[in-house]
Amino acid sequence: xxKLSFQEVVEKLNKFWSDKGCLIxxxxxxxxxxxxxxxxxxxxxxxxEKWRAAYIQPSRRPCDGRYADNPLRLQHYYQYQVxxxxxxxxxxxxxxxxxxxxxxxLKAHEARFVEDDWESPTLGAxxxxxxxxxDSLEITQFTYFQQVAGIELDLVPCEIxxxxxxxxxxxxxxxxxFDLEWHNGVTYGDIHKQHEIEYSKYNFExxxxxxxxxxxxxFEKEANRLVDLGLVxxxxxxxxxxxxxxxxxxxxxxISQNERxxxxxxxxxxxxxxxxxxxxxxxxxxx
Amino acid sequence: xKRNVSDFLLEINVEELPASYVRPAxxxxxxxxxxxxxxxxxxxxxxxxxxxxxxxxxxxxxxxLRQKELSQEIIGPPxxxxxxxxxxxxxxxxxFAKNQGVDIKDLKIKQMPKGEYVFIVKKIKSKPAxxxxxxxxxxxxxxxxxxxxxxxxxxxxxxxxxxxSIAVLLDKENVKIKLGNVPAKFIKxxxxxxxxxxxxxxxxxxxxxxxxxxxxxxxxxxxxxxLDEYADKNLLEETNFLVKSPVLIxxxxxxxxxAIPKDVLAASMSKHQRVFTLSKNNxxxxxxxxxxxxxxxSMAKMKKQYANIxxxxxxxxxxxxxxxxxxxxxxxxxxxxxxxFQKDLGNMFEKIQRLEELSSFISERIGIDTANKEDxxxxxxxxxxxxxxxxxxxxxxxxxxMGMEYALKSGEKKSVAIAIKxxxxxxxxxxxxxxxxxxxxLAISDRVDNIVGFLGSGIEPKGSFDPFGIRRxxxxxIQILNHKSIRLELSGLIKKAIEVYKGKLKISQEELEKKVLxxxxxxxxxxxxxxxxxxxxxxxxxxxxxxxxxxxxxxxALSEISAEKYFLKAAKVCERTSNILKGAVGAINDxxxxxxxVKEELFKEDxxxxxxxxxxxxxxxIKNLIKEERYKEATKAYGEAFFEAxxxxxxxxxxxxxxxxxxxxxxxxxxxxxxxxxxxxxDLALLPxxxxx
Numbered sequence: 001x002x003k004l005s006f007q008e009v010v011e012k013l014n015k016f017w018s019d020k021g022c023l024i025x026x027x028x029x030x031x032x033x034x035x036x037x038x039x040x041x042x043x044x045x046x047x048x049e050k051w052r053a054a055y056i057q058p059s060r061r062p063c064d065g066r067y068a069d070n071p072l073r074l075q076h077y078y079q080y081q082v083x084x085x086x087x088x089x090x091x092x093x094x095x096x097x098x099x100x101x102x103x104x105x106l107k108a109h110e111a112r113f114v115e116d117d118w119e120s121p122t123l124g125a126x127x128x129x130x131x132x133x134x135d136s137l138e139i140t141q142f143t144y145f146q147q148v149a150g151i152e153l154d155l156v157p158c159e160i161x162x163x164x165x166x167x168x169x170x171x172x173x174x175x176x177x178f179d180l181e182w183h184n185g186v187t188y189g190d191i192h193k194q195h196e197i198e199y200s201k202y203n204f205e206x207x208x209x210x211x212x213x214x215x216x217x218x219f220e221k222e223a224n225r226l227v228d229l230g231l232v233x234x235x236x237x238x239x240x241x242x243x244x245x246x247x248x249x250x251x252x253x254x255i256s257q258n259e260r261x262x263x264x265x266x267x268x269x270x271x272x273x274x275x276x277x278x279x280x281x282x283x284x285x286x287x
Numbered sequence: 288x289k290r291n292v293s294d295f296l297l298e299i300n301v302e303e304l305p306a307s308y309v310r311p312a313x314x315x316x317x318x319x320x321x322x323x324x325x326x327x328x329x330x331x332x333x334x335x336x337x338x339x340x341x342x343x344x345x346x347x348x349x350x351x352l353r354q355k356e357l358s359q360e361i362i363g364p365p366x367x368x369x370x371x372x373x374x375x376x377x378x379x380x381x382x383f384a385k386n387q388g389v390d391i392k393d394l395k396i397k398q399m400p401k402g403e404y405v406f407i408v409k410k411i412k413s414k415p416a417x418x419x420x421x422x423x424x425x426x427x428x429x430x431x432x433x434x435x436x437x438x439x440x441x442x443x444x445x446x447x448x449x450x451x452s453i454a455v456l457l458d459k460e461n462v463k464i465k466l467g468n469v470p471a472k473f474i475k476x477x478x479x480x481x482x483x484x485x486x487x488x489x490x491x492x493x494x495x496x497x498x499x500x501x502x503x504x505x506x507x508x509x510x511x512x513x514l515d516e517y518a519d520k521n522l523l524e525e526t527n528f529l530v531k532s533p534v535l536i537x538x539x540x541x542x543x544x545x546a547i548p549k550d551v552l553a554a555s556m557s558k559h560q561r562v563f564t565l566s567k568n569n570x571x572x573x574x575x576x577x578x579x580x581x582x583x584x585s586m587a588k589m590k591k592q593y594a595n596i597x598x599x600x601x602x603x604x605x606x607x608x609x610x611x612x613x614x615x616x617x618x619x620x621x622x623x624x625x626x627x628f629q630k631d632l633g634n635m636f637e638k639i640q641r642l643e644e645l646s647s648f649i650s651e652r653i654g655i656d657t658a659n660k661e662d663x664x665x666x667x668x669x670x671x672x673x674x675x676x677x678x679x680x681x682x683x684x685x686x687x688x689m690g691m692e693y694a695l696k697s698g699e700k701k702s703v704a705i706a707i708k709x710x711x712x713x714x715x716x717x718x719x720x721x722x723x724x725x726x727x728x729l730a731i732s733d734r735v736d737n738i739v740g741f742l743g744s745g746i747e748p749k750g751s752f753d754p755f756g757i758r759r760x761x762x763x764x765i766q767i768l769n770h771k772s773i774r775l776e777l778s779g780l781i782k783k784a785i786e787v788y789k790g791k792l793k794i795s796q797e798e799l800e801k802k803v804l805x806x807x808x809x810x811x812x813x814x815x816x817x818x819x820x821x822x823x824x825x826x827x828x829x830x831x832x833x834x835x836x837x838x839x840x841x842x843x844a845l846s847e848i849s850a851e852k853y854f855l856k857a858a859k860v861c862e863r864t865s866n867i868l869k870g871a872v873g874a875i876n877d878x879x880x881x882x883x884x885v886k887e888e889l890f891k892e893d894x895x896x897x898x899x900x901x902x903x904x905x906x907x908x909i910k911n912l913i914k915e916e917r918y919k920e921a922t923k924a925y926g927e928a929f930f931e932a933x934x935x936x937x938x939x940x941x942x943x944x945x946x947x948x949x950x951x952x953x954x955x956x957x958x959x960x961x962x963x964x965x966x967x968x969x970d971l972a973l974l975p976x977x978x979x980x
Contacts, residue, residue, distance in 0.1 A: 072599050136560050
């Protein structure tokens, strides 16, 4: 059987989860560190509303840049995010079926659930779950959320986050990210290598510390102002911008160990305000 | 005959538990069964527990199908109140019978210590075990505690991971229980025993057998390949709860990765990928063993995937390593300014500055050569620098180890490099200790800086919760000092450690010194070998724990001689002098007694002159023996010098006379004798009453 391309993996996952009753929503158009930051996960995890969605989310972690020198690390990569709320009793079986749908032979290979309790300090989110290993390659983070924005959840959602590059590595048996086939002979490297090199240089060497420091302050102020006005989504977008500004400053080495926890606490505080606002007027924010 | 016992089985099926949770959960499960079945008066045979990450199972042999009957005696009023002289029941007697729901004729009479009483025997009805188990099983499942629990539906039930189903089998009968929304698993047509057999045939259910089997399989491969026969203990325990039907894959990777330092390779392999490293003559080779679950997999494909994934990881490690060695280790040191030590105690750079001062102080105190002194100072400057390297950022457990590697790569002296690694030792109770004097001095400095800093900023252990490791640090400090026989005055060291914090600490110097010494003393009591009598340890500690080495020496020496007659004599001398001195502080004009308060011209009795002569004749010799740490001989000399003389003295001379000058003189003499020994050896008056036969 021909091995699936990166593009086909995404298509298959969209089809699979759509068949399971998920809305396939578009990725968020703001820099985020993970699919969890998307309102389709962050806000929709809150409250008593049932919700199922899936989407690809380009994600950025400036600290993980390696100038395209490292076979396993990128500062820009893709997550495929599924959120099922409330979780279904057979959710793990459904998940394993999704791997089969990608052509992975789970009799020949071993999928292993290895303890990993996920936590996002900036979002005040945490849960219990696993990393899923496929023959010792970590391909998915599987989490039963318990808290978001520090708020105990009414309905426990299950978050499934596929590392798309990792799954493709496994399927395509290529253990350098840049050699993965995106589609039709075009590689991941063709699309992203130059991007990685330039952004690594930018994040580590060139990003203006002065500008990002100021922007962080502006974004924080704006987010607070918008929460005061009751504009939850615009407020939240500024929380995300502040979070990204913090990540760039961090990569740039501009945040001392003393300051780090305080920055994180500031973003978490903003996220909490947005979440509380969202919950006070749920009728305004359902689809 | 109808059977009245059956085997019983509880099976909890759960989404994969963290590997480290399974064993404690099984232990709790067993304990809960034994305790609760006994409470419910259900007799039973052996209780066994089995488990994998996904199944917790408890098997009870020969469970009684009914609770044990219970008859209870209920005592009523005295016979003469319940019945009149004619033997007819009184209103009180009738009332008691009525209250207990029995007939008057069921009342019995019993002889009690206070006379004859009315009583009844009440039978408590026994229920079928099945009925009791229905209530008991949810209680038992819920009683299992975990470090972290979660909820997964609206039932409010919490467990470490979602429970998929529960089966309860009493012989062939499925017992229905209710626990949240957890579905019951029905086992068709099998008795508890047959079902257990079926599971055991399907996979290795018994955790202990499984673990032995995995270890055996690994060692068999190693033997066959002519390699060192060992299996990493922690990984073995974890692996045991990641698989249920273990199968081995032996794979290999590119030799070029053997250039990565051994500890990094081992961490990448055993900590991150959970594969076993292999070695020959203690050197890692480019092979690994993976333990996978289940037969019938594609071994060739899996082997290839494991190797590919391992190589990708190692490429990552090699990248960090090569990045880190681009610059000498000392270039990293200034970055410690950005690394916080503890929020009230400043950054790591300030910490190493203190360590430089403290280690120099110790070096001077114990008389280290100038050359070594410089090495220690250098090691102090570099000892935390690996914390800001990429490799330690990725593998925090490699702190110290990487410091040593990078120091060597940077052309630092070997003794400096080793000291960097050793200053983290011991990491726990049974860990190895620093072997070099450089490492030991740095390790002592780091520990005393931690203890003083944390306690000084108001952090203290609460019960068993000691997140900053104050006890662990104290323990390490004691172990190192004793192991390297470093003679160092603790109070001086603590003072210095407080001083180098330069006013950052919240607690006053005096109070802090006391606190620190108390923690060290507490740990010392724990660490010093047990003595006979047990009070001997206390006695030694009371005479000072400022010098750890001396404490251990005294405990050992005195333990060995504690049955000797001369030891008992010495103890008696301490006891008698101590007793007479109790309450005599401030005996002379309300000021403490001094040795020069003993005035020979005041002596009145020959016996007191005799005692004083014993003192003047022996005190220098005894002091010298103590100074030379010849504790056995000192004890002997002490006992023999004073025991008889004091005995006669106490029998014939009254110390506490009316004449205050005389009294003071005699008390001062008693104190001189007492302190001669108890000041520096042990206060033997703390031993239980001493009897000399």
